[in-house]
Each structure stands twice: as structure tokens, then as C-alpha cells.
Amino acid sequence: xxxxxxxxxxxxxxxxxxxxxxxxxxxxxxxxxxxxxxxxxxxxxxxxxxxxxxxxxxxxxxxxxxxxxxxxxxxxxxxxxxxxxxxxxxxxxxxxxxxxxxxxxxxxxxxxxxxxxxxxxxxxxxxxxxxxxxxxxxxxxxxxxxxxxxxxxxxxxxxxxxxxxxxxxxxxxxxxxxxxxxxxxxxxxxxxxxxxxxxxxxxxxxxxxxxxxxxxxxxxxxxxxxxxxxxxxxxxxxxxxxxxxxxxxxxxxxxxxxxxxxxxxxxxxxxxxxxxxxxxxxxxxxxxxxxxxxxxxxxxxxxxxxxxxxxxxxxxxxxxxxxxxxxxxxxxxxxxxxxxxxxxxxxxxxxxxxxxxxxxxxxxxxxxxxxxx
Numbered sequence: 001x002x003x004x005x006x007x008x009x010x011x012x013x014x015x016x017x018x019x020x021x022x023x024x025x026x027x028x029x030x031x032x033x034x035x036x037x038x039x040x041x042x043x044x045x046x047x048x049x050x051x052x053x054x055x056x057x058x059x060x061x062x063x064x065x066x067x068x069x070x071x072x073x074x075x076x077x078x079x080x081x082x083x084x085x086x087x088x089x090x091x092x093x094x095x096x097x098x099x100x101x102x103x104x105x106x107x108x109x110x111x112x113x114x115x116x117x118x119x120x121x122x123x124x125x126x127x128x129x130x131x132x133x134x135x136x137x138x139x140x141x142x143x144x145x146x147x148x149x150x151x152x153x154x155x156x157x158x159x160x161x162x163x164x165x166x167x168x169x170x171x172x173x174x175x176x177x178x179x180x181x182x183x184x185x186x187x188x189x190x191x192x193x194x195x196x197x198x199x200x201x202x203x204x205x206x207x208x209x210x211x212x213x214x215x216x217x218x219x220x221x222x223x224x225x226x227x228x229x230x231x232x233x234x235x236x237x238x239x240x241x242x243x244x245x246x247x248x249x250x251x252x253x254x255x256x257x258x259x260x261x262x263x264x265x266x267x268x269x270x271x272x273x274x275x276x277x278x279x280x281x282x283x284x285x286x287x288x289x290x291x292x293x294x295x296x297x298x299x300x301x302x303x304x305x306x307x308x309x310x311x312x313x314x315x316x317x318x319x320x321x322x323x324x325x326x327x328x329x330x331x332x333x334x335x336x337x338x339x340x341x342x343x344x345x346x347x348x349x350x351x352x353x354x355x356x357x358x359x360x361x362x363x364x365x366x367x368x369x370x371x372x373x
Contacts, residue, residue: 006037017072019065027064031057045075049270049343053335062339063312066346108277110167110189113328117168119321120314125168125195128226128256129307129355133373138313141306146174151372152299152359153221153254155179162219162246164212164239165227169196169205176203184219186210188230213238215246221254222247228257228287229267232280236290243360244294252369253295253360258307258353259283275340281353295360298369304354311345 011021020028033056039047051057059065069075121127122142130141131148149171155161157180166172166185169192175181182204187193188211196207212227222243231239243253260281267279288297318325318341322334329337347353359369 006041007034010037010040013074013077014069017068017074019068026061027059027068029057029059029065033057044269046269046273049274049339052339053274053332055335062342063308063345063349066343067349068346070347070350070352109275110187111191114191114195115328116318116325119325120318121168124170124174126170127167129258129303130310130313131303132306132309138310138317141310141313142170143174146171147178148372149223149225149254149256149357150175150179152357152369153223153252154369155181155221157181159220160184161221161223162215162217164215164222164224164242165230166192166196166207167226168192169200169207171223171225172196172205172207173200173203176200176205180204182206184208184215184217186212186215213242215242217246218248219246220248220251222251223254223256225256226258228255228282229276229279231282232278233263233282233286236282236286240290240294247362249362250365251362252298255287255356255358255360257282257287257356257358259287259356260353261351271340274336284356287358291360294363296363297358298361299357299359299371301357301371301373302354303357304348304351307348307353307355308345311341311348315341315345 014021014029018027019025022028022030033051033054036051036056039051039056041047043050052062117125117127122130122139124139124142124146126142126145129145130138131145132141133144135141135144153161155175159179159181161172161175161181161183163172163183163185166183166187167189169185172183172185173196176183183206185196185205185207187196187207187209190209193207193209196205200207212224212231228236228239247253258281260283263283263286264281267276267281272279284300291297315338318337326334344353348355361369
């Protein structure tokens, strides 16, 4: 197949989404290297993202471009992606999220530099979806999210809480200060442990560098806010068994996670390579199967559309801080991070990805949990 025919195929596919190459709409792409068309056809989303980092194309409203691509389901029309096949094969043959690999995402992503996250995130350093109901700022939307979690799990003074994947300790600090509970959090990021323990040294908060599978003890509440994306489908049952082992008989469990519409097994190959190594988005079916015989779902709340404005707020903060950040980070990093944040926003805007909060109760408990929203 010649270069011109490959270009025509890609142009025709993009036209299905209303996107014109070198057009004048803000979501149109501008091509700087004609090899882009071959790269997209051969490598799919991985080639699209890598070629953006390489400066082969640009787009003013990258988030809307991705939104339109996903709404039209263009990725399914590009066949023969051998690199994607290899990613899928590895995910099926190996446990990519085993204990030996658990700290890889911490080292590659979360330990990049706290200066980056301090510039990009809200004042509490929440690195998960905010809740924008009745909120106008990122700080307020993230505090809304923390309060929503606390109310959904019915926190009371004196309770003990285990947080699996605690990030920078935003929930731990908020819950300990407002609800007078003791929070034990584990994370695979050294930088997050350092930041959180320094920030909350005067509160009943204990943040540890530890894989979720190694936790001990029993707690009134066991939660996770944004760790399930790193657990992997081969380990969902193990995760639920850890929750079952560490949750007191009358306790409640809670999961906040990005989710996919199908049982994909792995995340997008570009995201795995450049942002979240070994990432995997669960489906509702996979999570439901994992909790069978241990837990029932008391409440399932999807507010995936709220991730769109969250990601745009992060991008605005990152972009505004770039004049200072570029003293440490390269222009290639800027393009990579821009693509990550804006393509993710497009993924949620298109409803390709979801955000679920799930309240789980033990089987055979008499008192149901009411929805808080």
C-alpha cells in the first residue's frame, strides 16, 4: 500500500468523526510528517500518541479531537496492530501486576517529582476525580469528593480506616481532621509517603510504603480511591480477599475507580508505556465477579463526566506552571503530559471511560446503606 493510499485511509477515517487534516476547526489536526499515516495504521493509538510526542502533528483542542475519535469508534476500524496484540498476549499470559511489579508505577509515574504534582493538583494533592456538584473551583470539587466518601462510608469518631492506595494522603488528612478517625494508608510511591507523613505528622495518620497485599490488622472501614486501576484483572479477587481479611465483621468497604465499558484486560497501550505501566481498567462485571460470596453492592454511583473538568483543571494548572517547570522537565515531557491529560479528558467526555464509587457491605447484614450524593 503506497503512502498516498495510507494517507487517504486515515483522512477518510477522520472525516467520519468530522475531523479534517490541516483544517481550520480547533479539533482538526495539523500534520508535520507524512509518515504519520503509516504509523497510525500500523500501531493504532500507540502510534498516534507517540507521533504526537515526536512532534509529527498538533491539535489546538486535543481533548475534543480524542472525544470525536472515540465517539465514532475509529480505533476499532484500524486492524493489524501487532504491538497491541503483544500487550494483550502479555496480559493474558502473565500477571503484570504481581508483587515484584507493584512498585514500578510508583517509580515511573508517582515519583516523577512532587513539584509537578504540587503545581498541577489542588491544595490537598488529590490525584483522583473531583466531584463538581455545587463546586466552581478544583479545591472545592476535591473537598466535595472527600466529604462524599466520608458520608458514604458513615465515618464516626474513633473509627479506624485502612486506605489501600492512599496517594498523597488527601483523604487520610481530611478524614482524620474532620471526623476524628485514625487512618492507615499504603502506597507504592516513596515520594507520596514522604509528602503525606510530613504534611499530616500532627494527625492520627500513618502512611506506609507497602503493597496492598501485605497489609495486616482489622479496621472499621477499608477503602481505596484510585488504586483499582493498578490491581489488574488477575488480582481483583485477591484484592477483595484482602478487604475481607482486614475488614471488621460489621464494617463497610468502598472503592473509587476508573472503569471501562468492556472486559478489556489492559489499558490503552500508549498509557501503559508512557504513563501508568501495567495499568488495567476494570469492568463492572469483573468487579462483581471478584466480590461474589464476600460482599454485596449497596450503592453504585457513576460520575465519570466529572473527570472531564477535573482533567482540564489539572491541565490548566500544569500549563500555567510550565514556565517554571520547564527548568526541570523537557519539551518532550510537556508534549507527553499534555497528551496524557487532554486525551484522558476526551476519553471521559466521550463516555469511553467511567468513574465509579462502590459501597460494599458484607453478606447477610440487616441494615442497608442509603445513597449519599
